[in-house]
Amino acid sequence: MSGSQLAFDLEYRPALGEDDFLVAPCNSDAVAWIDRFPDWPTKALVVSGEPGSGKTHLTRVFMAKTKAVDISASTLRNNAVPVLPDADAIVIENADQLASDDTAEEALFHLYNQAREAETSMLLTAAKPPARWPIKLADLSSRLRTISSATIGAPDDALLSAVIVKLFADRQLTIEGSVLDYAIARMERTFDAARRFVADADRKALEKKRRITVPLVRDILER
Numbered sequence: 001m002s003g004s005q006l007a008f009d010l011e012y013r014p015a016l017g018e019d020d021f022l023v024a025p026c027n028s029d030a031v032a033w034i035d036r037f038p039d040w041p042t043k044a045l046v047v048s049g050e051p052g053s054g055k056t057h058l059t060r061v062f063m064a065k066t067k068a069v070d071i072s073a074s075t076l077r078n079n080a081v082p083v084l085p086d087a088d089a090i091v092i093e094n095a096d097q098l099a100s101d102d103t104a105e106e107a108l109f110h111l112y113n114q115a116r117e118a119e120t121s122m123l124l125t126a127a128k129p130p131a132r133w134p135i136k137l138a139d140l141s142s143r144l145r146t147i148s149s150a151t152i153g154a155p156d157d158a159l160l161s162a163v164i165v166k167l168f169a170d171r172q173l174t175i176e177g178s179v180l181d182y183a184i185a186r187m188e189r190t191f192d193a194a195r196r197f198v199a200d201a202d203r204k205a206l207e208k209k210r211r212i213t214v215p216l217v218r219d220i221l222e223r
Helices: 028-036 055-066 073-077 102-118 138-144 157-170 177-184 191-208 214-222
Strands: 044-048 089-092 121-126 148-151
Touching (some): 028 044, 028 148, 055 121, 073 102, 089 102, 157 191, 177 214
Parallel strands (some): 044 121
């Protein structure tokens, strides 16, 4: 048998508790909005940011605080007139993916109106702010432009390092400081890049039965 082995995509559980969220200047505005709930002027908030920026983590913190009900995007794509859950708050992740879908846009429009009438709070997440969604339904577009919005920006070196350490810890792995410094100096400065890097390093280390070292990281980044 060779020195490498197959790497299986086994499920791991990321730490999504409130104390696990890494607060930094790039996400402090979004965190402040979650902290000030229910004191939201429009009863609705959109948190936008690139993949891996922590939007899902924030929604889990919000749901734990408020007992909010999660409504999936697929539910809205399949039902133009959804029923508002009996809850003080609801969450819709990846809400921008509903844009340009006639049924989904109609469903979101009706759900928004129901929530407004019932004074139910809404937390939506998206890759971009509502003004940049390709909404076709004019009434929905106008309503989305009136709600509060917070954007999670690009991470600085300190946050990117902390995110990578956390992602490795979620997989029960550690990375030495010198290896981390090497990676940070050479990788793309995005949350999604950090997520891909950690997944690739985990897989490569398992395949090669090696620790996560500078040579291994160099091989990953050069690819």
